[in-house]
Amino acid sequence: MKRMLPLAAGLAALLGATSANAACTVSGSGEVSTLSNAFPSLEVIARAMRDCSAGSVKVTTKLTTENNPETVQALKAAKSPYGLVALTNATITPAQAAGQLRPLNDFVAKYKAKYNIEDSMLIKFGNDVMAIAFQVNAQHLFYRKDILDAAGIAPPTSYDEMLAAAAKLKSTAGIEFAISGTYKSGWNLAEEFVNNYLGMGGQFFKDGSAEPAFNNPAAIKTLEVMKRLVGAMSPNALALDTGASAQQFMQGQVAMGNMWASRAANMDDPAQSKMVGKIAFAAAPTIMPGGKPATTLWWDGWAIPKNFDGDPELAFQVMMEGVKEDIVRANNDVAIWTRSIYKPGRFAVGTAASARAGAPPYPMVPQQALAHEAIGDHIGAYLAGQASAEKVLADATASYTAAAKAKGLLK
């Protein structure tokens, strides 16, 4: 028995550490299930939400990187099994346009004081609060400070500089493919196109309509730059997902590239990274001279499905328990939180610099999601050398038009 004591104490300490937020004070009863993507800050939030399970309240959380398809189905169903769904700039707009989200104004007013809900956390469409944002996220420059310093290269501020740096590292430091990127054909690749095309000053739709306008010289120029970048990446680049790309940084295979801010903290985690302390962050590079950083600013937040089969007020409280000030304070460096008590650290540098230099938010229009998918399905063929830029843009436009017509967004 005596031998068991240290073990028990250790276990207690462990439990104490994981349930530091055990002071969950929700009123009501029932079940709330959540559905979200899976990355570090969402794991922290999910843990805090699960701590609300007690007595007649039961909270279950589901975290998966394939959350979006399931979210779409849940919102569309007669009744949603999920009381809380995590949404972003891109995923909220189709749901909002179809009237699938519950406005949160009443709950925000009621719980504003208790949870110190700040205006900068509210995602508003007109006067309706449709989601509570807990963090911002963006792709920005990650680079190996040690390698660039040793080669006498300044952190690149444009893609031309980045390509020149890659060429120099290839000839002097023997790094064959110095650049990494989240270029997996499909959604990730389309996200890169959105970043770069907006950075090139492009726009996706004719003003005030859902008519496509992304088959033009700016789009072709964007694709040409992307192809040059792919040439300086691992030949596997078009099949590497975000996780594999982050691994390239953490294993020390690459020297620079655009990566999600939400992965920054992983770089310094000795459990996964061999490059602790060696990776620095800066604004996303520009794609054209004098342009804005070629990236888009994202928010991540929570919303309540209108068709939720349970008590929305309980769901709202669980949501706020997950993103309350204690949680942010205890996990400051896990994300770039929207709360004002957040102290920006070194992992926020890249997003902050991109935002200050005028990077735009990811376009919040409902037809953007369809354009994004159509682009992701086709431009890979150009980057892989299977088709011309003109052809893939024409194909993407045709796919978008068909999809938008089927959804009644285009006549």
Add this chain to the structure above:
Amino acid sequence: MDRRSFVGFVAPSVLAMLLLILVPLLGTAWLSLHESYVKTELAEVRTTVPLFGGLSREDVRRVPQAVRDAAGNPVHVWNFVGLDNFANVLGLDRLGQAMAATPVRIGQLYRDVTSIEFWGALEFSLLYIAATTPCVLLLGFALALAVDATSRRVRGALIFASLLPFIITPVVGALSIYWLFLDNAIVNAGLQGLGFAKFYFLSGALPIRSLIILYGVWHATPFAFVVLYAGLQTLPQDALEAALVDGATRWQRLWLVIVPHLVPLFVFVGLIHMMDAYRVFEPVLVFGSNLYANSLQYMTYRILNTEDNYSKAAAASLLTVLGIVILLIPILRRMWRERQTA
């Protein structure tokens, strides 16, 4: 058996088939003939989103918004569209353009047609069947013979180990293979350790398709193995002994006694595997995401989830069912004829 008890025995399974197969199939067919969406109109909307450090951005744009009825609920549109969804999935307009192009060059025509999503997906689905089926049958048979030849004591453990790839959830298996072949992952590290140059396994259609086929063989061989191994336990011992007495070689016994005995099982395993392989999904999701390898099942998933279009996805899945039927007709006809002559 009299008619009444026959009906009594058969009725439950007929009812279950009606409920679980026919009704969903009819429902899918019904969906595929319609279009459905929330009716929208362009309206000016002001959005407010956080940027950074307490700053937010306001944006006013004309965007599609739901049209609402008197009670404030979104208006749903539900129209009969005939076979439009099928024409869309098959890409008939682009197919027509590709066919009309002159002069006709076979290679170019093939590339144009397979660049249409459906036909590209069909191409790889068929390729996957053609490549995996013989490998699965041969390897499964070899494994069955090998395990059958071992001593009884180790057999249980061997059978369990051989079945593992079949038990592992397909998406987990596919992910494991994907992770094995990443840039700096174990396979590359191992090859480099042996002095080989770095090979990029995910760098194009050929290596990625090969990996997907490798995955398919790895995943499905245990099924062939376990069925054929069971078949080996039913070998007619007297025929084998007679062959021995007649001085048949090992090869002759295998080819002239064992294989003919197992033919119905080969056909069974082959049929099941072909139906399964036609619906290949997980490795395509993990590896290809339709640039290097697409499949009909992945295409249906993509239409349903990223285009968010139930009706078109219903049309795609019906075309998949139709494809399986066409694929199996020659084999089923042959079996039927053999049955008639027997």
